[in-house]
Amino acid sequence: MFATMIRPLFKNKKFIVGISIFLFFLMLGILGPVLYRVSPTKMTWDYEQPPSAKYPLGTDTYGRDVLAQLLHGIRSSLYIGFLAAIISLSIGTVVGSLAAVKRGIVDDTLMAITNIVLTTPSILIAILIASYLRIRSMEVVAVILGLFQWPWFARAIRAQLMSVMSREYVYLSIMAGYSDMRLVIEDLLPTIATYAFMSFVLFINGGIMGEAGLSLIGLGPTRGISLGLMLQWAVLMEAVRRGLWWWFVPPGVAIVALTASLMVISTTMDEVFNPRLREE
Template sequence: MEHHHNSAKWHQVLAKCLAFFHGNPPAIIGGLLATIILLGALFAPAIATHDPQKRVSRPHQAPSAEYIMGTTRNGRDVFSQVLFGARKSLTVAITAGIIAMSIAVAVGVSSGYFGGKIDEWLNFITNVFLVFPQLPLLIVLAAFLGQVGSLVITVLLGVTSWPWGARVIRAQTMAIRNKEFIISAEVMGESKLRIILVEILPNLVSIVFGGFLGTVIYAMGSEAGLGILGLGDATEVSWGSMLYWAQVSSSLYTGAWWEMLVPALALAFTGGALALINMSIDQVSNPKLKTGPHLKVWKKLQKAANQRRGLA
């Protein structure tokens, strides 16, 4: 019976995920763009036409049939670089997002559910992390450590990006802490760990996933920003390092606009796709923001109400 109850809970979550795209244009557009970008990164070795680290042509060769996105100042293929760069940049951003939201969930749920001294201490730690300006702190740490690799950047971003998510999760946990189904589970003698995993977390899926996407967008932009400043490892192929080398070679001033534009558009499209999905989560989880079929129902109700007022 218990196993069936757990399965039913998570089946409901899965059904919500599948229904998420129904009548939700931002989710469909964002999901399609994100899928294309992720597939491009995943199958980069098969799609790329050249080795991204090797010189394959003359410097700053314009886009052509052979080099569809042109070449860099070092004669490297931009198309191949942007595919392999997606692998590095998305790996950093997604891993940082997982680290940040794991900490945020652990801190937020523990603080909201247990309360008391645990809530006080965890809230104090969260406030301490919120006080520090994140991006300047990252710049100072990266500058202090010298040129840092993607692993260090990932850890720095993950460890410093969790407080906002923890705050939201704490508030939501406190809101459902005294609900009947939680109290019933406690009265039945269920363990606190099981209550958290089975009763509370399924109700936080939309908030956690939305926070994860927001952190991924921020981490991706921060990684690119550190790369442009030359604080990342310029020998690694990422969108940040591509922008760094385009800046160093003054590609825009020399007319080689493609070297700067391609990684910039890759960042913009990826960030836009994730932002659309994040916005869609808000529309689904907040009834006041719902669109698609929900908007049509609302309009019908409004029309009926107006007709009643007219008859009155």
């Protein structure tokens, strides 16, 4: 079934390009630090060196290897993106499913909470929360970002599941005595599998961009290294003004390539699986 579902995607050239770019950076993040065994935080006297045989992407103001930082940064940013996406998808699925199945006061309450979060400037709340935390691990940053991405997804799947609830096989399951949990898992969630995956891709994108944004203003992870932190250090040390292009260009290119590839993957899936777009 899964192979049948994804087969049309690999006939789309845009999807192949998008997934190829994403998998390339995913492999860089997973295998890069293993193959290139250089500490991204080790300081040397070879500071601000341009790319060379010894330092393929040069060094920063503290003599740290930029390539090592980039490889570890890609891994960390993807980790934050995936974790934030899992949190957002989980909250949105629970809220949307409960609202669709329970209806009544449960639906009204959950949608009221959803609308409040949806209309709240989430990035400002994330900045406020992060500013009060002296130590911010990557997991904490992911949680902060994941807590505010889910409302649009919850509203969307609620609408979709409410339309599915009117189908005959759902009525038969209800008459057979299915519990709400079993009804959701067996009859409802499979109908939104492709939409959930599309949303998961967008959530990863939001997590990567959110981390970069928080890091640029000094509210990113306080431990480790990420693509956003690389850009923050480059900004603080005026790498752009001083022409140290090898310091700020690689993380910038990585962020743009990752987010662009994820957007291409999501929009292509929408084109392939959305009947209205297929008709056009």
